[in-house]
Amino acid sequence: MAQYILRKLLGAVVVIAGVSLLVFILTRVIGNPVDVMLPLNATAADRVRLAHQLGIDKPILTQLGEFITGVFHGNFGESWYEQQPALSVALERLPFTLELSGIAMALALIFAIPLGVLSALRPRSLLDKVTSTLSMFGICVPNFWLGLVLILIFANTLHWLPTSGVGDWRYLVLPAITMAVLPLGRITQIVRTAMLEQLREPYVVTARSKGLLEFWVVVRHALKNAGISIVTMSGWELGRIIAGYAIAIEAVFGLPGIGSLVVDSIGQQDFPLIQALTFVIATCITLINLLIDMTYPFFNPRLKFK
Amino acid sequence: MKQPHDILEHVTPLLSVKNLKTYFRSEEGGVIKAVDGASLHIRPKEILGIVGESGSGKSITAMSILRLIPSPPGYFAGGDIVFENESLLAKTQKEMRLIRGKDISMVFQEPMSSLNPAYTVGYQIMENIMLHQKVSKNQALEHAVDMLKLVGIPSPEKRVHDYPFQMSGGMRQRVMVAMALSCQPKLLIADEPTTALDVTIQAQILRLILDTKDKVGSAIMLITHDLGVVAEVCQRVVVMYAGKVVEVAYVNELFNHPAHPYTEGLLSAIPRLDETRDRLTIVPGSIPNPARMPEGCRFHPRCQYADERCRTEQPPLVSPKPGQWVSCWRASGVEGSEADVAATAEA
Numbered sequence: 247m248a249q250y251i252l253r254k255l256l257g258a259v260v261v262i263a264g265v266s267l268l269v270f271i272l273t274r275v276i277g278n279p280v281d282v283m284l285p286l287n288a289t290a291a292d293r294v295r296l297a298h299q300l301g302i303d304k305p306i307l308t309q310l311g312e313f314i315t316g317v318f319h320g321n322f323g324e325s326w327y328e329q330q331p332a333l334s335v336a337l338e339r340l341p342f343t344l345e346l347s348g349i350a351m352a353l354a355l356i357f358a359i360p361l362g363v364l365s366a367l368r369p370r371s372l373l374d375k376v377t378s379t380l381s382m383f384g385i386c387v388p389n390f391w392l393g394l395v396l397i398l399i400f401a402n403t404l405h406w407l408p409t410s411g412v413g414d415w416r417y418l419v420l421p422a423i424t425m426a427v428l429p430l431g432r433i434t435q436i437v438r439t440a441m442l443e444q445l446r447e448p449y450v451v452t453a454r455s456k457g458l459l460e461f462w463v464v465v466r467h468a469l470k471n472a473g474i475s476i477v478t479m480s481g482w483e484l485g486r487i488i489a490g491y492a493i494a495i496e497a498v499f500g501l502p503g504i505g506s507l508v509v510d511s512i513g514q515q516d517f518p519l520i521q522a523l524t525f526v527i528a529t530c531i532t533l534i535n536l537l538i539d540m541t542y543p544f545f546n547p548r549l550k551f552k
Numbered sequence: 553m554k555q556p557h558d559i560l561e562h563v564t565p566l567l568s569v570k571n572l573k574t575y576f577r578s579e580e581g582g583v584i585k586a587v588d589g590a591s592l593h594i595r596p597k598e599i600l601g602i603v604g605e606s607g608s609g610k611s612i613t614a615m616s617i618l619r620l621i622p623s624p625p626g627y628f629a630g631g632d633i634v635f636e637n638e639s640l641l642a643k644t645q646k647e648m649r650l651i652r653g654k655d656i657s658m659v660f661q662e663p664m665s666s667l668n669p670a671y672t673v674g675y676q677i678m679e680n681i682m683l684h685q686k687v688s689k690n691q692a693l694e695h696a697v698d699m700l701k702l703v704g705i706p707s708p709e710k711r712v713h714d715y716p717f718q719m720s721g722g723m724r725q726r727v728m729v730a731m732a733l734s735c736q737p738k739l740l741i742a743d744e745p746t747t748a749l750d751v752t753i754q755a756q757i758l759r760l761i762l763d764t765k766d767k768v769g770s771a772i773m774l775i776t777h778d779l780g781v782v783a784e785v786c787q788r789v790v791v792m793y794a795g796k797v798v799e800v801a802y803v804n805e806l807f808n809h810p811a812h813p814y815t816e817g818l819l820s821a822i823p824r825l826d827e828t829r830d831r832l833t834i835v836p837g838s839i840p841n842p843a844r845m846p847e848g849c850r851f852h853p854r855c856q857y858a859d860e861r862c863r864t865e866q867p868p869l870v871s872p873k874p875g876q877w878v879s880c881w882r883a884s885g886v887e888g889s890e891a892d893v894a895a896t897a898e899a
Contacts, residue, residue: 447665448660448662448665448666449665449666449667449668449669451620451660451666452658452660452666452667452668452676452728452731453668453679454620454652455618455620455652455653455657455658455660456652456653456657456679456680456683456731457648457649457650457651457652457653457654457680457683457684458649458653458679458683459649460645467668467670467671470668470670470671471668471669471670545670546669546670547669547670547672547715547717548669548715548717551718
C-alpha cells in the first residue's frame with residue numbers, strides 16, 4: 247500500500263512538473279506583457295526598460311532555468327501587479343474556491359446518488375425519464391449563462407438572495423447551485439449506469455434470497471460495488487470544478503476565489519502569477535486524484551492485495 | 553388411480569407447487585409463459601430432482617418459490633405455492649423476508665458471481681445469520697466459522713476473513729452452501745449447484761450437500777440438467793418441459809420405465825460407456841419459444857409418437873401408477889377421464 251501511494255505521488259510530481267513547463271512555454275508564446283502593462287503612447291525605450299525589469303528580454307532557456315531554480319526554493323517570483331510573492335497571492339485565494347467547490351460537490355452528490363439509484367431501480371419509469379432529461383439539461387447548459395439566469399430570477403426579480411459578492415451563507419447559494427448542476431447531471435447518469443450493471447449481478451439475487459431488506463440489498467451490496475465508478479467520476483468532476491467551472495462562475499458572481507484570479511492574471515499577462523496558479527491548481531487536482539485512488543481498495547478489496 | 557396432489561397421502565408435503573403459472577410481460581406487449589401450470593411437491597428431508605432443458609422453467613419455478621421473480625415484468629398468473637400449509641403467494645414481502653434464508657434458502661449456479669466481491673465470505677454468512685437469529689456479532693462470527701468447518705473449508709477461522717476472489721470456484725460453492733444452511737432451512741433449493749465446476753469438484757460439492765443435509769435435516773430441491781447427478785442422489789424426479797411438468801417418478805422407475813416420450817429422449821441421450829457410437833443420440837428439435845407455444849401437447853413437434861390429438865389438446869397430468877405422474881395422451885388413455893382437474897384447469 248505504501249509503495250502504491252509512493253508510486254502515485256511520483257506520478258503526481260511528473261504531472262505537476264509537465265503542466266508547469268507547458269504553461270511556462272505557452273505564456274511566452276501567446277503575447278507580450280509589455281503591451282498590456284504600458285499605455286499605448288509609451289516609447290520604445292520605455293518598453294525595453296520594462297521588458298528588462300520583468301526579465302522577459304532574456305533568452306527563454308535562461309528564464310526557464312531561473313524559474314526552475316526558483317520553484318525548488320518555493321519561489322515563483324513576485325506578481326507583477328500585486329507586488330507580492332505570486333505563490334502566496336494564489337494560495338490566499340484557494341480556500342474560498344475549495345469551500346465553494348466542496349459545497350457544490352456535496353450538493354451534487356446528495357442529489358445524484360439517490361436519483362441515480364432510483365432511476366436504475368425503475369428504468370424507463372417516469373422518474374427515470376424526468377431524471378435523464380434533467381441530467382442532460384444540466385450537462386448541456388452553459389454554467390455562466392445558468393448563473394446569470396439564476397441571478398435574474400432569485401436576486402433581481404424575487405430578491406431572495408444577493409446578486410453577487412461575499413458575505414454570509416446566502417451569498418454562496420446561487421454560485422454553489424450553478425456549480426453543482428453540471429456534476430449533478432453527469433454523476434446521476436454514472437450512478438444510474440453503474441447501478442443498472444450491478445443490479446444484474448447474481449450476488450444481488452443471493453442477497454435477496456437471504457431475506458435482506460431491499461434497501462440494504464441496493465445500498466450495502468450493489469452500491470458498494472458501483473462505488474468505484476461513482477467515486478472516480480466525482481473526483482474528475484471536482485477537478486473540473488476547481489480548474490474550470492470556478493473560473494466562469496466566480497467571474498459571474500464576483501467572487502474572490504482562485505478562478506477569478508486566473509481570469510485576471512491571464513488578462514494582465516502576469517507571468518509569475520499564472521505560473522503559481524497553474525502549480526497550485528495542478529497540485530490540487532493531482533491530490534484529489536490521489537485521494538480517489540486511495541478509496542479504491544474499499545470498494546474493490548482485490549486492490550488491497552496488489 | 554391417484555391424483556397428483558394426494559399421491560403422498562402418508563406424509564404432508566413440506567412444499568407443494570400447485571398449477572403454478574409464472575408469466576412475464578415481454579417488451580413487445582406479449583406474454584411469456586415461462587412456467588405454465590407446473591405442479592410438484594417435496595416432502596420433509598426428501599431429495600427431489602428437477603430436470604429439463606434450459607428454458608424449461610426449472611429456475612423460474614425455484615425463484616417463484618422464494619418470490620424472487622422481478623416484478624414487473626414477472627407476475628403470478630395462477631396457481632399456488634404452499635409451504636407448511638401456508639400459501640407463499642399470499643404472504644407479504646415482509647413475511648417472505650422472514651422465510652428467505654431461514655426456512656427456505658438457495659444455492660445458485662455461479663459461485664464466481666453469486667458472492668459479493670466487496671465483502672468477506674464471513675461477513676456474507678454472518679449477514680444471513682444475523683438476519684434470522686438474535687445473536688451478537690461475535691456469536692455470528694463463531695457460527696460462520698462453524699459453518700465453514702462443516703462444509704470442509706480448511707482453517708476456517710482464517711478463511712472466514714477471506715474475500716471471494718481469494719478462493720477457488722469449489723471453495724466458493726462450499727461457502728454458498730455454508731451460507732444457505734447457516735439457519736437450518738427446512739428446504740434448500742440448489743439451482744444447478746455444480747454446473748459451473750470441474751467434474752471432480754462437482755462430485756465433492758454434491759457429496760457435501762448430501763452430508764450437510766443429513767446434519768441439518770433439510771429437504772433438497774436439486775435443479776439440474778445432469779441426469780447422472782439425479783440418478784446418484786435423488787429419491788424422486790420431476791421432469792419439466794416448456795414450463796410444464798411432464799413427468800414425476802421415483803428415480804428407479806424413471807430410469808427403467810420412462811413414461812413420457814421426452815423423458816425417454818433425455819435418457820437415450822445419455823452416452824454410455826459400454827457402447828460405441830459415432831454420434832450422440834439427441835432429442836430432435838429444440839425447446840419452443842415461450843412466447844409462441846405450440847397448440848396441444850407442447851412436446852408434440854419433437855415427439856415421434858405424436859398424433860392428431862396431441863396437436864390440438866393438452867394432455868392432463870395423470871397418475872398411471874402410485875408415485876408416478878405423466879402428462880401424455882399415450883399414458884392417460886383414450887378418454888383422459890383421470891385428468892387432474894387442478895393441473896389442467898387452464899386447458
